Amino acid sequence: MPRTPGRPSNPPAPGGAPTPADAAAPGRPAPSSSPTDGASRGALSRRSLVQGAAATAAAAAAARLVDTGDAIAAATGRPPVALPSPQQVRADVQRMVDFGPRLTGSAPHANFVEWLETEFVKAGAQLLPCDDYAYLRWTAEDHGLEILDGPAKGDVRVSTYYVRAQGTPPGGLTGPLVYGGVLPLPSLDSLTDAGALSAALAAFPGQLLSAVTGLLGTLGGGVRDSILVVDLPLPLPVPAGIFAALLSHLQWEGHGPQDILLEDYKRSWILPGLGIPLSPFEAAGVRGVVFVMDRSYEALKGQYLPFFNDREPVPALFVDRETGRALRAAAAGRPTARLTLSVSETKVTTPSVTALIPGESDEVVILNTHTDGQGFVEENGGVAFVEMARHFASLPAGKRLRRTLVFAAWPGHTGGHELPELEGWMAAHPDLVRRAAAALTIEHLGCTQWRDTADRGYHATGQNELFAAWVTQGRFHDITRDALVRANIDRTALLRPPVQFGVGAAFQKAGVPQIGAIAGPEYLLTISPNGEMDKFDETLAARQIAWFADVVKRIDDVPAAELRAGDPTLGDTVFTEDGSRPVQCAAGGAFDADAGDGTRLRVRFYGRRRRLGGAVLVRIEATGPAVAGVTVELRRAGRLVARSGRMRVTGRRRDVRLRRTRRRPFARGTYSLVTRRAGTVVDRRSVRLGTAARGR
Known part of the structure; x- marks a missing residue:
């Protein structure tokens, strides 16, 4: 169902020459931590991060935060922001896709993360320091296969490359093209449910090792130094019925559970998406591998496979079934072939983002997703969080959530096993996890x-992709089901943990009542020029966002103990x-403030600057009409520390x-940066000060 994409513009950049405005006032800072500005991220102590999280999320109990949203609403009379329309959802998802494939640690990924930070701040949420992870980014620069002699001489149509495989020299690797037969499937004898599928996938690498060793030993002429072609009869012939044993509720008007039992659920993201080990081929002395998949070229082209494996010792490519038939025929004459997979590896850092909308209670509700991905599917959960933040942060005092809303968006899902994902975020924020009444993981x-x-061939069926939500049983499940019935989103299945796909299962293990919601379409991992936006249904996405927002509202007054009751599989892990390093988020230094009467201020926080004698630098400008009577304070x-x-x-x-009076130094730690117009607070947010930086 193709649709016309929207393309919103980038936020305007500040311009013009700076003019100074010095200021100083008394205050009493306190210890801890170190910052950076928006251009470079600096280290903060883990202790101060946890303390900052506790203080910020407790909000009303700490400094009362003068409820930023209420102060702005009082000054401007701005009405609450509605949950998003389908058009708004499409525009924001298109904005994400326009950054390009957001593979872990890449420039498009960093740009999308900064967009999330900026949009959270503009919505009225508060950013905690980001958790920065060191990462060795693997990038495929070029790939290809060419037969150099014989009747089939010429370039071979390659669908995609094997992610994190060993790279070749720039000119590729050459060797005889040899057909190695058909590789075995995982054992499917007991494939009756999702648990059996998980067990089969876990056992598959060991099965493959012995099978490949036996298969290659039977080939005449040997395979050492060859470019080996093997048939990989994947994706697995999996029916959607594997989820039947876990099903607690199916929302699909006019249908029942029997209607999904035999539905085709062959998906490339299951296998080879979760990894095919290449070490058996290295042991056989193979120079490179070409896997023939049981997929059309249209379906296989651009798939980022496998997306969740470790680094492998042999270069490998994937081709479609039609190309595979031609390669099998060509390999009979053992022609010389060249396989190319040029890769680069770059040391980078990549951050998580944690944003808060403070409530009155010490308890929190965590919304969880990852930030990296390929197209519109992986991962649009962060876009949904921005939409929900705009809504919940704009509500007036009487309609605000009682609990603090936490948005957790972290990297590493497309980065193999090298980053800790949700478990790392939970380790970095134990206080938030301890106070969590519930968690909602939103993906795809x-x-x-x-x-x-x-x-x-590759075609649309005219239906929604099956949307599965694993839900902690008991009261929390019943609330989620009732909200789903009200939303009436067809082909949505509620499933029982603890066997669970997606990135939210750690909450169940930790004893936090949770929803883990996910779809798994065939194009989940596809990298394409349009980000697969022709397959995106913005109306469905808007309805799904509204469903999750309704769940958040419905559970707000339900005691945490009731949400936890009724599911014996909730753990206590x-x-x-973690391994991350807390830093000042890039957009933590830049934000817009609504100053009332149709005026807006753009404020950028740079922290302490050595060239200014340790003074704190803030840059401010109006993005519309001039604004009089503006003050900035720390x-x-x-207690007041400094004021312009x-x-x-x-x-x-x-x-x-x-500056502080008598030019006393600022202590390191967390401060509130408050912007006022004529004495009225128009913006308040947490910032961090540390060792004075050079520059600016």
Whole structure:
């Protein structure tokens, strides 16, 4: 069901020459931590991160935060922001796709993360320091296969490359093209449910090792130094009925559970998406491998396979079934072939994002997803979070959530096993996990169903992709079901943990009542010029976002103990392995503030600057009409630390230098940066100060 994409513009960039505005005022800072500006991320202590999380999320109990949203609403009379329309959802998802494939640690990924940070801040949420992870980014620069002699001489149509495989020299590797037969499937004898599928996938690498060793030993002429072609009869012939034993509710008007039992669920993301080990081929002395998949070229082209494996010792490529038939015939003459997989590896850092909308309660509800992905599917959960933040942060005092809303968006899902994903975020934020009344993991919204069959090729079925939500049983499940019945989203299945796909299962293990919602279309991992937006259903996505928002509202007044009751599979695991380094988020230094009467201020926080004698630098400008009576101040634990004089702010950037009296140094730690117009608070947010930085 193709649709016309929307393409919103980038947010405007500040311009003009700076003018100074020095200021100083008394205050009493307190210890801990270190910052950076928006251009470079600096380290903060883990202790201060946890303390900052506790203080910020407790909100009203700490400094009362002068409820930023209420202060702005009072000053401007701005009405609440509605949940998004389908058009708004499409525009924001298109904006994400326009960044390009957001593979872990890549420039498009970093740009999307910064967009999330900026949009959270603009919505009125507060950013905690980001958790920065060191990562060795693997990038395929070029790939191809060429037969150099014989009747089939020429380039071979290659669908995609094997992710994190060993790269070749720039000129490729050459060797005889040899056909090695058909590789075995995972044992499917007991494939009756999702648990059996998980067990079969776990056992498959060992089965493959022995099978490949036996298969290659029977080939005449040997395979050492060859370019080996093997048939991989995948994807697995899996029916959607594997989820039947877990099914607690199916929302599909006029249908019942029997209607999904035999539905085709062959998906490339299951296998080889979860990894095919290449070490058996290395042991056989093979120079490179070409896997023939039981897929059309249209379905296989651009698939990022496998997306969740470790680094492998042999270069490998994938071709479709039609190309595979030609390669089998060509390999009979053992022609010389060249396989190319040029790769680069770059040391980078990649951050998580944690944003809060403070409530009155010490308890929190966590919304969880990852930030990296290939097209519109992986991962549009962060876009949904921005839409929900805009809505919930805009509600007036009487309609706000009682609990603090936490948005957790972290990297690493397309990065193999090298980053800790959700478990790492939970280890970095134990206080938030401890106070969590519930968690909602949201992935892969708005997916239509496409199938690849031998008779019809790759085609749309006209249905939604099956949307599965694993839900903690008991009261929480019943609330989720009732909200789903009200939303009436067809082909949505509620399933019982603890056997669970997706990135939210760690909450169940940790004893946090949870929803883990996910769809798994065939194009889940596809990288394409349009990000597969022709397969995106924005109306479905908007309805799914509204369903999750309704669940959040419905559970707000339900005691946490009731949400936890009724599911004996809730665990008590405490995750402790993290490895991240807390830093000032890039957009933590830049935000827009609504100053009322149709005026807006753009404020950028740079922190302490050595060239200014340790003064705190803030840059401010109006993005529309000039704004008079503006002041900027730093507060710590409710006390004034430094304040500027009153300013008239225009579209020309103005540097504000905040100093303590008698030029005493600022202590490191968490402060509130408060922007006022004529004494009225128009914006308040947490910032961090550390060792004075050079520059600016």
